Amino acid sequence: MSIFRFPLLVWMGIAVLIVSLGIRQSFGIFMLPISDTFGGGRELFSLAIALQNLLFGAFQPFVGMAADRFGARRIIGLGAVAYAAGLALTAVTSDANMLYLSLGVLVGLGLSCTSYVIILGAVAKAVPAEHTAKAFGLTTAAGSFGMFAVIPGAQSLLNQFDWQTAFWVFAAACALMIAFSAFIRTASSDNSADQAEPEQSLKQALQEAFAHKGYWLIHAGFFVCGFHVMFIATHLPSYLADKGMPGSAAALALAYVGIFNIFGSYFWGLMGDRFDKRHVMAVLYLLRALVIAAFVVLPVNEHTATAFGAAIGFVWLGTVPLTSGLVRQIFGARYLSTLYGLVFFTHQLGSFLGAWVGGRVFDATGSYEPIWWATVVLATAAALLHLPINAKPVPRLQPQPA
Structure with a gap:
C-alpha cells in the first residue's frame, strides 16, 4: 500500500501529532528562563516536566480504554482542551508550586489524549496488518516534524518576547x-483482519497480555527509550549552555533531532515490516549506545552538537512503530490502545526518571556526565532484552486446523 492511499484518518492523526508533540518537545528550551522566573534551581522545572511525563503515562491506559470504547475523536478533543488550559495557567501563574498542576497534571493529561497511543490505536483499525509498521512509522515521523517545525519558532518567540508569550501561542x-x-472517526473503520479476530473482552485481553513473558520484555525496553528521550529533550539545552554554547545551538540540535527522526521513524517502520522487529529493535538500541558514547567522548562544540542531534534523531522514536507493531503483531488490533497504553506508561516511568534524575544529579554534582554514561549502559541492556521475545501471534490469532 502506497502512503498516499492511507485513509484520511491517518493524515488527520499526523496533524494532531505535529501540534501535540511539537509543543512537548520544545519544553527543554524553556528550562533556564522558567527556572530564573521562579527560582529554585533546575530541579523545580525538571520535576514539573518529570511529573508531566509520569502522569502522561499514568493516564494513558485509562485514556486508551476510553478510546477503544468511545472512539479517538472525543478523547483527542478533550485532551486538547486540557493541554491548552495547562499551558495558559503556566503562563499566568506566579506561584512556583502551580507548575506541578499546570505543566505537570493538565499538560500530562492533554498529552496522553493527543499523542501516539490514541493515534496509533485508530490507525491500526484503519490500515491492513501487513502495512501496520509502515503506517506507524509514518505517523511517528509526524511528531518529529512537529519538533522540527515548532522548536525554532519557540526559540524565536523566546528571543523576541518572553516565555509567557510563547506559552500563550x-x-x-x-x-x-x-x-x-x-x-x-473509527467506529466503522475496522479492517477485515480485525473483523476476523475472535471475540474477546478487555479483561481477557489484559490476562492474555500479562501472562505473556514477551509483553514484559517490551515494557522493559520501552522504559529505556523513555529515559533516553526525556533526559536528552529536557537537559540537552542546559548541557550545551554549560559548555558555552548559545541557545541557538541547542535549538538547532533539537531541530535536527526532529528532522532526522522524520526519516528515521519511517525507515525503522519499513524495516519492521520487512525484518524481524525484535532484531531491528536490538540494532536500533545498539546504535543509540554508540551515538551517545561518541557525543560524550568527543569535544563539545556547535558542529558536534548538530551532528549528535542528527544521529540521535535517526534512532530517536523508531522504537514507537517497532514497539507498537510488536504489540499489534502478538495480540491483534482490537485492544491496541489499551495494551500499548500500558507499555507507554512504562515508557513514561523512564521519562520521569530521565527528566528528574538529570536535574537532581546535576544539582548534586554539577555535571551531567554520570547520566550520559548511564544511558549508554541502558541502551545496551535494551538491545539484549528484545532478543528472547516470542513475537508469534498468540494462539487465539493463529490459523486453526480444519
Whole structure:
C-alpha cells in the first residue's frame, strides 16, 4: 500500500501529532528562563516536566480504554482542551508550586489524549496488518516534524518576547487539534483482519497480555527509550549552555533531532515490516549506545552538537512503530490502545526518571556526565532484552486446523 492511499484518518492523526508533540518537545528550551522566573534551581522545572511525563503515562491506559470504547475523536478533543488550559495557567501563574498542576497534571493529561497511543490505536483499525509498521512509522515521523517545525519558532518567540508569550501561542495552537480530531472517526473503520479476530473482552485481553513473558520484555525496553528521550529533550539545552554554547545551538540540535527522526521513524517502520522487529529493535538500541558514547567522548562544540542531534534523531522514536507493531503483531488490533497504553506508561516511568534524575544529579554534582554514561549502559541492556521475545501471534490469532 502506497502512503498516499492511507485513509484520511491517518493524515488527520499526523496533524494532531505535529501540534501535540511539537509543543512537548520544545519544553527543554524553556528550562533556564522558567527556572530564573521562579527560582529554585533546575530541579523545580525538571520535576514539573518529570511529573508531566509520569502522569502522561499514568493516564494513558485509562485514556486508551476510553478510546477503544468511545472512539479517538472525543478523547483527542478533550485532551486538547486540557493541554491548552495547562499551558495558559503556566503562563499566568506566579506561584512556583502551580507548575506541578499546570505543566505537570493538565499538560500530562492533554498529552496522553493527543499523542501516539490514541493515534496509533485508530490507525491500526484503519490500515491492513501487513502495512501496520509502515503506517506507524509514518505517523511517528509526524511528531518529529512537529519538533522540527515548532522548536525554532519557540526559540524565536523566546528571543523576541518572553516565555509567557510563547506559552500563550502554544495554548492557542491547541485549537487546531480539536479541528483535526473532527475527521478522526473509527467506529466503522475496522479492517477485515480485525473483523476476523475472535471475540474477546478487555479483561481477557489484559490476562492474555500479562501472562505473556514477551509483553514484559517490551515494557522493559520501552522504559529505556523513555529515559533516553526525556533526559536528552529536557537537559540537552542546559548541557550545551554549560559548555558555552548559545541557545541557538541547542535549538538547532533539537531541530535536527526532529528532522532526522522524520526519516528515521519511517525507515525503522519499513524495516519492521520487512525484518524481524525484535532484531531491528536490538540494532536500533545498539546504535543509540554508540551515538551517545561518541557525543560524550568527543569535544563539545556547535558542529558536534548538530551532528549528535542528527544521529540521535535517526534512532530517536523508531522504537514507537517497532514497539507498537510488536504489540499489534502478538495480540491483534482490537485492544491496541489499551495494551500499548500500558507499555507507554512504562515508557513514561523512564521519562520521569530521565527528566528528574538529570536535574537532581546535576544539582548534586554539577555535571551531567554520570547520566550520559548511564544511558549508554541502558541502551545496551535494551538491545539484549528484545532478543528472547516470542513475537508469534498468540494462539487465539493463529490459523486453526480444519
